[in-house]
Amino acid sequence: MSQIKQLLRLRQQGHGKKKIAGILSIGINTVRTYLRKLEGLDEDIETLLALEDPVLQARFHAGNPSYKEDRYELLKDDLKYYHNELKRKGVNKQILWEEYRDANPKGYSHSQFCHHLYQYSKASKPTLPLTHIAGEKLLIDYAGDTMSYIDRDTGEIINCQVFVASLAYSDYCFAMAVRSQCVSDFI
Helix, strand or coil: CCHHHHHHHHHHCCCCHHHHHHHHCCCHHHHHHHHHHHHHCCCCHHHHHCCCHHHHHHHHCCCCHHHCCHHHHHHHHHHHHHHHHCCCCCCCHHHHHHHHHHHCCCCCCHHHHHHHHHHHHHHHCCCCCCCCCCCCCEEEEEEEEEEEEECCCCCCEEEEEEEEEEECCCCCEEEEEECCCCHHHHC
16 A cells, blocks of 8 residues: 555544554654645545545655656556466566567656656555564465475485475564474474
8 A cells, every 4th residue: 555545544543643643654744744735635535545546645745747648547457467377486576577568669768667667566555564573473474485305315306395484573583494394394
């Protein structure tokens, strides 16, 4: 979720300027500036929260013309496709940009393409800050693809999983290679 949407939600919940600044880790003057701009808008908070992030950004930063161009309208229709393609193995932003430029020779440069793709990705995964209490939670999972090592005695290639644990409050992390995800290896 964009910082502006988070700020609007917190304001809607009745939080003061100092509290909002603390929760979002931004300066109180930044909060004041956004709230002053909010007062100058004709829409209420509910209406603003329903807007897409680029449109909401334009309400608060009207000087940014990048979302008003025709080439953005062409890119906007394909952003979902590019976002989903990025999840595939072996696909990166450079490959997607080259594909985009082949279809749109007068389209965005690589940096602007990546910027708009990043903005779309942020908007499609809304988040709110989470508060954790020290020692309360341990987050665990197995990470990524399997790894392997060679047994020195037999020369056999042995596949293994990577177990990862993280303390939610401090983000201290622990990782260890284990043979499998079965209960005996987990314990």
